[in-house]
Amino acid sequence: MSGSKCARLSGARVQQLLDSVDSVLFDCDGVIWRGDQAIPGAAQVINLLKEKGKRVFFVTNNSSKTRKMYAEKMSVLGFDVNEEEVFGTAYCSAVYLKTVCKLEGKVYLMGSDAMRQELEAVGIQQTGVGPDHISGKQTDWANVPLDPEVKAVLVGFDAHFSYMKLNRAFQYLTQQDCLFVGTNRDTRLPLEGGKAVPGTGCLLLAVETAAQRQAQTVGKPNHFMFDCVASKFGVDPDRCLMVGDRLDTDILLGSNCGLKTLLTLTGVSTVAEAEAHQQSGCAERQGMVPDFYVESIADLLPALQG
Amino acid sequence: MSGSKCARLSGARVQQLLDSVDSVLFDCDGVIWRGDQAIPGAAQVINLLKEKGKRVFFVTNNSSKTRKMYAEKMSVLGFDVNEEEVFGTAYCSAVYLKTVCKLEGKVYLMGSDAMRQELEAVGIQQTGVGPDHISGKQTDWANVPLDPEVKAVLVGFDAHFSYMKLNRAFQYLTQQDCLFVGTNRDTRLPLEGGKAVPGTGCLLLAVETAAQRQAQTVGKPNHFMFDCVASKFGVDPDRCLMVGDRLDTDILLGSNCGLKTLLTLTGVSTVAEAEAHQQSGCAERQGMVPDFYVESIADLLPALQG
Numbered sequence: 075m076s077g078s079k080c081a082r083l084s085g086a087r088v089q090q091l092l093d094s095v096d097s098v099l100f101d102c103d104g105v106i107w108r109g110d111q112a113i114p115g116a117a118q119v120i121n122l123l124k125e126k127g128k129r130v131f132f133v134t135n136n137s138s139k140t141r142k143m144y145a146e147k148m149s150v151l152g153f154d155v156n157e158e159e160v161f162g163t164a165y166c167s168a169v170y171l172k173t174v175c176k177l178e179g180k181v182y183l184m185g186s187d188a189m190r191q192e193l194e195a196v197g198i199q200q201t202g203v204g205p206d207h208i209s210g211k212q213t214d215w216a217n218v219p220l221d222p223e224v225k226a227v228l229v230g231f232d233a234h235f236s237y238m239k240l241n242r243a244f245q246y247l248t249q250q251d252c253l254f255v256g257t258n259r260d261t262r263l264p265l266e267g268g269k270a271v272p273g274t275g276c277l278l279l280a281v282e283t284a285a286q287r288q289a290q291t292v293g294k295p296n297h298f299m300f301d302c303v304a305s306k307f308g309v310d311p312d313r314c315l316m317v318g319d320r321l322d323t324d325i326l327l328g329s330n331c332g333l334k335t336l337l338t339l340t341g342v343s344t345v346a347e348a349e350a351h352q353q354s355g356c357a358e359r360q361g362m363v364p365d366f367y368v369e370s371i372a373d374l375l376p377a378l379q380g
Numbered sequence: 381m382s383g384s385k386c387a388r389l390s391g392a393r394v395q396q397l398l399d400s401v402d403s404v405l406f407d408c409d410g411v412i413w414r415g416d417q418a419i420p421g422a423a424q425v426i427n428l429l430k431e432k433g434k435r436v437f438f439v440t441n442n443s444s445k446t447r448k449m450y451a452e453k454m455s456v457l458g459f460d461v462n463e464e465e466v467f468g469t470a471y472c473s474a475v476y477l478k479t480v481c482k483l484e485g486k487v488y489l490m491g492s493d494a495m496r497q498e499l500e501a502v503g504i505q506q507t508g509v510g511p512d513h514i515s516g517k518q519t520d521w522a523n524v525p526l527d528p529e530v531k532a533v534l535v536g537f538d539a540h541f542s543y544m545k546l547n548r549a550f551q552y553l554t555q556q557d558c559l560f561v562g563t564n565r566d567t568r569l570p571l572e573g574g575k576a577v578p579g580t581g582c583l584l585l586a587v588e589t590a591a592q593r594q595a596q597t598v599g600k601p602n603h604f605m606f607d608c609v610a611s612k613f614g615v616d617p618d619r620c621l622m623v624g625d626r627l628d629t630d631i632l633l634g635s636n637c638g639l640k641t642l643l644t645l646t647g648v649s650t651v652a653e654a655e656a657h658q659q660s661g662c663a664e665r666q667g668m669v670p671d672f673y674v675e676s677i678a679d680l681l682p683a684l685q686g
Contacts, residue, residue: 237538
């Protein structure tokens with residue numbers, strides 16, 4: 075696959091690219107769906123790739139679902155996927171705390187019930203999930219009772235995020251031996267029709283700012299997500315394609331791990347942004363330049379149907 | 381007052397400094413009190429300064445109280461102060477929106493009831509104060525009903541801060557003509573016994589990150605707080621002393637406005653931090669080097685009693 079980067083993928087090059095890989099990693103939000111609506115043609119693309127013998131995996135920074143919940147959503151939308159093929163940050167964060175941090179103790183969880191389920195599936199107990207409203211006054215907040223078994227704070231997407239939760243995470247993190255892990259730094263969650271809601275990155279930054287500590291993040295562009303896939307399925311980076319809609323997470327993950335990279339324009343990033351990175355002359359930004367781009371992953375269909 | 385900066389203030393120099401000023405500006409948290417406890421001797425210092433004919437003002441980034449509430453707290457703690465002498469960010473933000481922004485419309489307020497009161501006192505209506513819990517799902521959040529009269533988002537300290545409030549502020553701020561103002565960027569609120577709780581800076585950063593916009597902040601080190609005092613009381617910067625416990629807000633405000641500056645060590649910053657700024661050789665950091673420091677403002681007492 076010689077030639078310059080950030081090339082529009084079409085015609086014979088599609089087949090050429092597909093022939094050069096055995097595995098394809100897809101991001102989810104903005105790539106195969108937006109909110110609850112599948113990108114037109116996405117299910118066909120996934121199913122045909124599998125029929126042609128490619129291994130397909132899903133790698134998402136979204137921490138709001140368990141692997142099982144993702145597989146169920148995909149099934150409803152017509153994707154032929156089983157949960158072993160899905161790597162979300164709810165699952166990967168639990169694996170990270172268990173295998174990399176070798177956590178012995180509980181987690182203070184700022185996150186969803188799905189995160190609680192994935193933690194418990196690997197044998198980690200949590201405290202914190204659900205609403206936590208304010209009461210009392212400042213001195214009460216500063217002296218809020220802490221669970222002495224908590225040895226880590228994990229921050230993911232939490233619709234119940236509140237000042238009291240921010241304060242509780244902060245009080246745990248004043249203990250210097252308390253681990254600090256975040257699922258991801260995405261600042262917005264894109265939805266249908268150009269709408270968006272604030273992402274986990276906003277919540278994580280609030281906690282980091284209070285604690286004056288930086289979290290280790292599990293999600294893309296950290297290579298841990300790819301390591302999870304590779305260690306379980308023996309993926310050869312050289313024969314693997316990463317498909318995503320974000321330059322700073324998906325494409326950078328691909329570059330960080332030596333994968334081929336394909337940007338799709340159905341989500342957050344634009345070709346102009348990719349070209350700006352390419353022309354910046356800044357070494358750090360070259361990792362955010364994809365090998366190829368398509369308007370939509372449906373652009374892969376002709377080659378797969380041919 | 382010649383000589384090097386960041387000198388310990390004691391002996392005859394105290395009287396010399398006091399003779400050189402007509403007005404003294406005090407920060408509150410960490411300077412005259414910590415939480416609900418007055419710094420020992422602080423009330424005597426304030427009262428004696430006034431008896432000696434100095435004009436005394438209070439300039440605090442804390443947005444949780446109205447001027448009236450501050451005056452009442454001070455009275456309970458033995459300070460002889462009236463509310464006209466208190467400049468908190470609840471009051472100053474209202475003045476800022478009214479006089480600098482010339483706001484015509486409502487404010488979406490992420491803040492306290494005290495902020496609501498100060499806004500209403502200058503004739504600005506608000507929406508948003510109080511709890512705002514999550515309900516529905518992502519598409520509901522993205523399409524949350526917005527008040528068409530809202531023309532500004534104001535972020536201050538809000539114990540009811542929640543994901544829904546973050547989302548609501550974000551949705552307002554996607555309207556490019558919506559003003560964006562924050563009370564201050566203090567990341568922690570220090571309390572008694574070395575304890576602290578997360579400050580407004582954490583909340584503001586979360587909103588800024590979601591909105592990908594930067595707020596205009598009213599509080600120290602922005603000179604607006606001093607302008608409020610100076611325009612009302614005709615203060616000569618050259619004959620004014622700023623006393624505070626934070627280098628990055630109080631001392632920097634003083635430097636920004638050409639005031640004499642005194643660091644007190646009963647709060648957040650240390651002499652070592654001040655000396656590090658001084659020795660950095662970095663022009664930007666020189667504004668955070670105080671002229672003098674004391675252990676406590678009680679160190680001013682002997683000169684005042686003499």
